[in-house]
Amino acid sequence: MMRNPWKTLSSRAVYQNRWLRVREDEVVRPDGGPGIYGVVEIRPSVGVLAINGKGEVAIAGQWRYALGRYSYEIVRGGSEEGERDLLAVAQRELREEAGYEAREWALLGSVDVCNGVTTDVQHLFVAHELTFVGTNQDPFEEIHTEWRPFREAIRMVLDGEITEVCSVAAILKYQAVRVSSQSIE
Amino acid sequence: MMRNPWKTLSSRAVYQNRWLRVREDEVVRPDGGPGIYGVVEIRPSVGVLAINGKGEVAIAGQWRYALGRYSYEIVRGGSEEGERDLLAVAQRELREEAGYEAREWALLGSVDVCNGVTTDVQHLFVAHELTFVGTNQDPFEEIHTEWRPFREAIRMVLDGEITEVCSVAAILKYQAVRVSSQSIE
Numbered sequence: 001m002m003r004n005p006w007k008t009l010s011s012r013a014v015y016q017n018r019w020l021r022v023r024e025d026e027v028v029r030p031d032g033g034p035g036i037y038g039v040v041e042i043r044p045s046v047g048v049l050a051i052n053g054k055g056e057v058a059i060a061g062q063w064r065y066a067l068g069r070y071s072y073e074i075v076r077g078g079s080e081e082g083e084r085d086l087l088a089v090a091q092r093e094l095r096e097e098a099g100y101e102a103r104e105w106a107l108l109g110s111v112d113v114c115n116g117v118t119t120d121v122q123h124l125f126v127a128h129e130l131t132f133v134g135t136n137q138d139p140f141e142e143i144h145t146e147w148r149p150f151r152e153a154i155r156m157v158l159d160g161e162i163t164e165v166c167s168v169a170a171i172l173k174y175q176a177v178r179v180s181s182q183s184i185e
Numbered sequence: 186m187m188r189n190p191w192k193t194l195s196s197r198a199v200y201q202n203r204w205l206r207v208r209e210d211e212v213v214r215p216d217g218g219p220g221i222y223g224v225v226e227i228r229p230s231v232g233v234l235a236i237n238g239k240g241e242v243a244i245a246g247q248w249r250y251a252l253g254r255y256s257y258e259i260v261r262g263g264s265e266e267g268e269r270d271l272l273a274v275a276q277r278e279l280r281e282e283a284g285y286e287a288r289e290w291a292l293l294g295s296v297d298v299c300n301g302v303t304t305d306v307q308h309l310f311v312a313h314e315l316t317f318v319g320t321n322q323d324p325f326e327e328i329h330t331e332w333r334p335f336r337e338a339i340r341m342v343l344d345g346e347i348t349e350v351c352s353v354a355a356i357l358k359y360q361a362v363r364v365s366s367q368s369i370e
Contacts, residue, residue: 002255005327015199017223030327038202039251064300066224070187111350114299115249142215165296172357
């Protein structure tokens with residue numbers, strides 16, 4: 001039952017840029033009929049829940065071009081071609097977007113994003129013990145980082161002010177883990 | 186600060202199939218330099234947290250072709266061309282994937298999925314008061330729905346057995362809303 005019910009007959013690249021590659025596969029569908037499957041190949045990405053000594057979390061605001069609106073998110077970014085060390089990517093993104101280094105890193109888990117279409121797997125990290133080192137933003141981005149009490153970040157999720165789904169997942173998962181570890185103690 | 190710092194100079198479709206359309210825009214970046222932006226246009230989608238009278242939630246398992254592995258998720262699906270009523274889409278997906286109709290529907294909020302690349306906005310619903318009416322699956326899919334206690338769904342999220350990000354967000358958001366409404370009462 002957990003086997004792959006699809007067969008891939010052929011595969012061709014139909015579009016490519018620096019950040020993604022689109023391919024169209026000729027397939028046999030689960031029901032045995034012929035079909036195509038368009039896959040958007042995106043390299044693994046990271047999300048960083050950076051929490052300072054006051055219990056505040058870094059919320060990065062930026063205009064999201066694809067969506068056409070402003071978005072409040074945790075620190076996020078993609079890996080470069082060939083990068084395998086996702087912790088190093090997370091460290092770079094925290095430095096570039098927020099200007100901080102962290103001494104304590106923990107993995108909160110990975111999530112699959114838009115899995116009907118893309119290959120995007122986002123690795124969610126929690127960063128503590130922060131030191132300000134200055135920002136160095138990617139020229140493609142214009143990001144404003146603010147620090148919000150963690151409780152306020154949860155409120156922003158519940159009130160629909162934070163809607164970027166990896167940020168929603170990271171904030172609520174961190175809270176759920178804290179609550180469940182408190183109830184065990 | 187919340188204005189659009191990008192300028193779009195031109196836009197051309199580079200790939201299209203029944204489910205998505207990829208366009209490449211020629212842009213002026215936030216830093217004023219020239220660039221391109223590849224956008225994957227995906228129609229609005231829905232996620233349904235279907236909860237039966239025993240407090241069990243419908244978990245739909247299926248092989249995800251793009252990811253190349255099996256995935257446990259809430260009931261999810263996309264809208265068709267021109268469909269504007271996302272509740273109707275949610276109702277159809279619940280019927281097709283799980284074989285149920287629901288008398289009570291609530292909106293849990295919307296999330297932006299892979300917003301650096303796609304236009305996908307997933308509308309998350311909670312469905313209660315369920316009646317079995319029989320399944321009618323899309324031939325493109327092979328989905329096995331199981332009913333799990335809600336507490337077990339939370340455990341699957343925290344243990345990394347559920348990694349599809351909209352499912353993670355919906356399960357944890359529903360739980361957070363329940364917890365916060367209990368603490369108010």
